[in-house]
Amino acid sequence: MYPLNDRYRTSDDSDSVFDSAIAVDLLPLAQLAMTSSDLTNVFLPPGWNKLAIVNCAPQPFQYPGVKGFLASGRVGNDTSTSAVLALGIDWSSWMQYYMNGSIQGTPVSSWTGAPSGSLISFTYNAMYNAVRASLWDSLKFLSGKKLRVTGVSLSGPLAQMAALDLRSGNKGPTQQSAPGNVESYAFSTGAIANSVFAAYLKNEVPNSYAIIAGTEDNKIDFFPLNNNSELNSELGELIEALFFIARV
Numbered sequence: 001m002y003p004l005n006d007r008y009r010t011s012d013d014s015d016s017v018f019d020s021a022i023a024v025d026l027l028p029l030a031q032l033a034m035t036s037s038d039l040t041n042v043f044l045p046p047g048w049n050k051l052a053i054v055n056c057a058p059q060p061f062q063y064p065g066v067k068g069f070l071a072s073g074r075v076g077n078d079t080s081t082s083a084v085l086a087l088g089i090d091w092s093s094w095m096q097y098y099m100n101g102s103i104q105g106t107p108v109s110s111w112t113g114a115p116s117g118s119l120i121s122f123t124y125n126a127m128y129n130a131v132r133a134s135l136w137d138s139l140k141f142l143s144g145k146k147l148r149v150t151g152v153s154l155s156g157p158l159a160q161m162a163a164l165d166l167r168s169g170n171k172g173p174t175q176q177s178a179p180g181n182v183e184s185y186a187f188s189t190g191a192i193a194n195s196v197f198a199a200y201l202k203n204e205v206p207n208s209y210a211i212i213a214g215t216e217d218n219k220i221d222f223f224p225l226n227n228n229s230e231l232n233s234e235l236g237e238l239i240e241a242l243f244f245i246a247r248v
Helices: 019-036 091-100 122-141 152-166 195-204
Strands: 007-008 048-058 066-073 082-089 106-107 120-122 147-152 184-189 207-211 239-242
Touching: 019 066, 019 082, 019 147, 019 184, 048 082, 048 122, 066 122, 066 152, 082 122, 082 152, 091 152, 106 122, 106 239, 120 122, 120 195, 120 207, 147 152, 147 239, 152 184, 152 207
Parallel strands: 082 147, 147 184, 184 207, 207 239
Antiparallel strands: 007 239, 048 066, 066 082, 106 120
């Protein structure tokens, strides 16, 4: 249902540890987090168990609501159970925000440890900070499992930010230790950062992937490839999947 060919290439044609089999299994979870209105009673794919719900309420004129869940199961060719944190954005509150104000750049929050000059979308910075406590609280159910974070379309950047937040050595809102060794798979998502912050995140979280449908020669996702604003850099390694179509 969600075709992702084993053939893919990165934006610089370099070797990558990106795993297309994992991406195929993560995409339905990302879509559920994005489209489900009731995560309490969400129906996960066979073999998956919900561990916790993540959410924050919208703040009019500042940021939309965020929702998501932590679930355990097996992805790709993994033989052991891992955990996936899937994040979504409420479309109705997003449109309300979008109609009431432009999306501007702002310095990133201090928890990132990012260098001077790092800029990110004001909206995404505010959204992530609002949901951060709930996100970190869900990790008490992690029980040592390997963690992957995912999102599709609007919520993709939240997954990328979460991977940075949960990197080795970072601390949570109440000084919790991050699980570390986190992978991020963001599907069909646009650029929300400048090149300074994008380079920093790629260095800190090398297993963070921005997966787009199509290539420069056969474009399906246009917005990740064409952006002339100051926030013109994707977060993570750009993966051009030749036969991937994300439907939200």
